[in-house]
Amino acid sequence: MLPTIEQRLASELAVESRQVIATINLLDDGATVPFIARYRKEVTGGLNDCQLRLLAERLHYLRDLDKRRASIIIAIEKQNKMTPSLLNALMHAENKIHLEDLYLPYRTKRRTKAQIAQEAGLQPLAEKLLCNPMLQPEKVAISFLKEPFTTDQGNNPGIKDSKEALDGARQILMENFSEDAVLLQLLREYIFLHGIITSKVIEKKKAIGIKFSDYFNYSESVRSIPSHRILALFRGRREKILTLSIHLDSETRKPEWDTPHNPCELLIAKQLGIKNHNRPADQWLSETIRFTWRTKILPHLETDLMNALRERAEDEAVNIFARNLKALLLASPAGPHVTIGLDPGLRTGVKIVIVDATGKIIETAVIYPHPPRNDWDDSLSILKKLVEKHRVTLAAIGNGTASRETDRLIKDLIKQYPELKLTSVIVSEAGASVYSASQLASLEMPDIDVSLRGAASIARRLQDPLAELVKIDPKSIGIGQYQHDIDQNKLARSLDAVVEDCVNAVGVDVNTASSALLKRVSGLGSKVAQNIVTHRDAEGMFVSRTALLKVPHLGEKTFEQAAGFLRIMNGNNPLDSTAVHPESYPLVNKILVSLKSDIQTLMGNIHLLKSLSPSHYIDKKYGVPTISDILKELEKPGRDPRPAFINTIFKAGVEELTDLHPNMILDGVVTNVAAFGVFVDIGVHQDGLVHISALADTFVKDPSTIVEVGQVVKVKILAIDLKRKRITLTMRLTDTALSNH
CATH class of the missing domain: 3.30.420.140 (YqgF/RNase H-like domain)
Known part of the structure; x- marks a missing residue:
């Protein structure tokens, strides 16, 4: 039996099942990821926000998978075609692709050539030739001729000669072969490892598609092509400039019909037990394999692989966008200055x-x-x-x-x-x-x-970059790659999660925050956020966290989720200005009693707080993780996790592209990090590009491991293209310029 969702998630995340079960219970109960990560460490065993986000995403996928599995089982049972082995295979399918492969033969589809051949009684002919290649195909086929007839599905042309009989039998075998789930998976894995994606320009579109000129005649391995090139190819196809195809690396050009079988055709033959020993039906079966690969399986797998490539590229583009957004939102605030x-x-x-x-x-x-x-x-x-x-x-x-x-x-x-x-x-x-x-x-x-x-x-x-940027749709900030080419729902979910994590990591002053900022706080939505602002405008500033319970629709559950992330500055209780959750105030009071001290003396007293042992205050409600977090928070109460503000000053006299010259070294600010490189603002209205190969002296696989959005970097100009307004930069300051203006 397939492991449970909880067991699968535990295996994927390399954590214990009890941690997964506890987290799922919290999520199902309406708890947010920031709340769980910050205030339920004992319950989850200390899972961090990244693990929790991944768990929540995979939980959604696996639950959808199980729903689809159930609906497929019901559909096949209604056809009275379920067998113990098929049911076992369905129950063990680990992903949606494998599940759909198994369902392929039972899916409702338009009347196919194979179905018409089956109606005409050619199934026995197909089986005979497959099982006994010693038979003469033409001689056996002659006994399957049939006059035209009508069925409930429509007219059937019948079988007028042996050629039509053999063609029909081939259609039956081709459909059976192309719907073999095990075979499809083997071929899918092979073509992923040995597939080449190729793009060609549509001849009439060369002039208008000049921006895709790099891909007019382009090939690259399926398994290694980077996300930005995948997205560029798909954009070229969508704009009807390029055509895309996938072929095997062993086929440098389109193979002739009578060439030896390629590796995938040989794989089909091996899987089905078909061998060419020059028996009467061997040539016919050999051609059936070739027809199956070229007209059925390759187009199907090509579509599958194109979708997989697009999804892979989208996932990476979404991750890049999310990392850039996080860096931008957590940029240094200049602070409360006029x-x-x-x-x-x-x-x-x-x-x-x-x-x-x-x-x-x-x-x-x-x-x-x-x-x-x-x-x-x-x-x-x-x-x-x-x-x-x-x-x-x-x-x-x-x-x-x-x-x-x-x-x-x-x-x-x-x-x-x-x-x-x-x-x-x-x-x-x-x-x-x-x-x-x-x-x-x-x-x-x-x-x-x-x-x-x-x-x-x-x-x-x-x-305060965070407080202001939350008012803008992240997709309008311009920090991604090919953002309009990817699944907008997937992108929105990811970016919303980033904004939520950033807002709650910093905390929000409830007496100054806009409704746009408040609605991103754990547990608060647009309605409650607006109610907080309305209540604040009508009744004045909040003097305590508990006063929030007077806000319409802000009940105990919402308060539990949100209170720890909301700050009351200069309120009745100094703890209200910290990340200490109100549910933990009794613990702080317990610490104060043991020390015979007061909260004003304790807060910020780093020497005293570091001398305390978290284990000394453990009880049934509070464990070491929570106690440690509270003591750390009290050391620097209400601390802002964002870095100190540093102003970037661009070089004087460098204001236009014409002010630049090769080998000039400048300070710049990273404005966007993509899979292929980094864009840097050097103060001339046009960002320059540092290609991934010019980021460091060593090999760089991921630019985000070197820099992030908002970072100040030193760059050298390698080339300036005034006509196309392009600036080529390097962060390897020993590099030499490529050319003059």
Whole structure:
């Protein structure tokens, strides 16, 4: 019997069944992954968030598999075709592909040539020739002639001569062979190891498909082709520029009909016990094998493999997107500073929004320092007055059109008026325009013109990237590869999980957070998040976590899931500002009693806390993992896991592509990590590419092991293509430039 779902998951994750069973019970009871990972370590045996995410994903797959298995068994039983061996095979099928292979002969399908041949009574002829190759095919076939007739399925043309009889018998055998689950699996495994995927350009599409020119005549091994090339090939096929096919590595060109059997045809013959000893029916059977491979099995497996390749590429693309998103969301926050956000523009001007330390808009303006108006001095004067008036300490400049010109404006301001003590930062504005026109932005900033909302978002991104970026659909941030080519539901599920994990890892100030941020907290959805904001607006700030229970639809269960991730700063209970869950407050009180101390003395007292032994406080409710987490949290209460803020300063005088030259070494910021390399912003409006081969002196299999989004790196320019606006970079600073401009 196939192991249970719990046993299979335990084996896959290399953990104990009891851990899996406990986790499944928690998930089924509505617990979230962040809650389980942080506050139920004793129950799960310490499974981390990555293990829990994988377990939840595989649990969903295996439950779907079992549902499909049950429906297939019912369907076959209704046909009265179930046998003990078939049932055993179905019960032991470990994946959906194998399950569907077994179901293939019983699947309802359109009337096939094999079925028409069976209706005409040719099944015995097929069986005779297969079992006894000593028979003369033409002589045996002559006794199976039949006049046309009609069946419940429709008209049947009958059998007018021996050739038609043999063709019909071949169709029967071909269908039987191509629906043999064991044979299909053997062939699938072989072609995966020895298959070559090939792309050809459609001749009439060469001119319009020039961006796919690398793939006009391209071949690569099925098992080793990287995800980005798979997705590129599929995009070329979808846009009807390329045709794709799969063939064996032993076949350098399309084989002739009378060439010796290829390895897969030999595998079919071996599996079915067919051998060519020059007996009367051997040649006919040999050709039947070739027909089966070329017209039935290869097309079927080609479709299967193409789907498998696409799924593999999608999974990797989703993982890359998820890693990039996590790095971006957990980027360093500049913190609660009064900030001026500038959304650069030329003709439309530079949009300005000033936000206070909490992100609240306090003033807006528009200046026109750039062509065609060139009001540089007036713009400087306006900026000076705004910065002085609101005591602004940070300037966040969007990295779009006119960003370097606007950066130069702010640097001019800083140079002329050093007493302002202003610091300028270039901020990615990807997705800001999408957010500006969104319903959420309208609700948050109903009195602010849509053209100014982007500047507000840019300022807030600098203060706290996580709190602002959660308002934007992750797919609009531009940090993936071929994101529109992959399963959007799969991508959305993965990105939602990343956002949830990041938000809960950092924690949320319940008195300042937007509903967009609150809804990502464990256990809270959109409705409860909005209810929290509405209650806060009506009743004032929350002074304790327990006060959240007064929010409509926020019951005990929701409170249990969410409370540990919500922070009440300067509230009635100092523990409410930490990651210590309210359910563990009695434990903290127990520790305080044993120490004859108070919470204010204990919090932050690293020396005292490190001297405590978690095992000393174990009881039926609290184990070492929970106690250790609490003591660690009390050492640095409410600590932010994100790194300290570091400002990146681009090289002065490098603002356009024409300012670059080969061998120039620059600082840059990683904006995207793909399977084939890394994109780096060096301050010239056009990101450069560091190919995977130029990331390090040693072989790099995965770029994410070297860098992450937001990281500051030093790069050297190898080449600049002004016409195509491409910059080739290397992180191996000893490399030499490829060419001149």
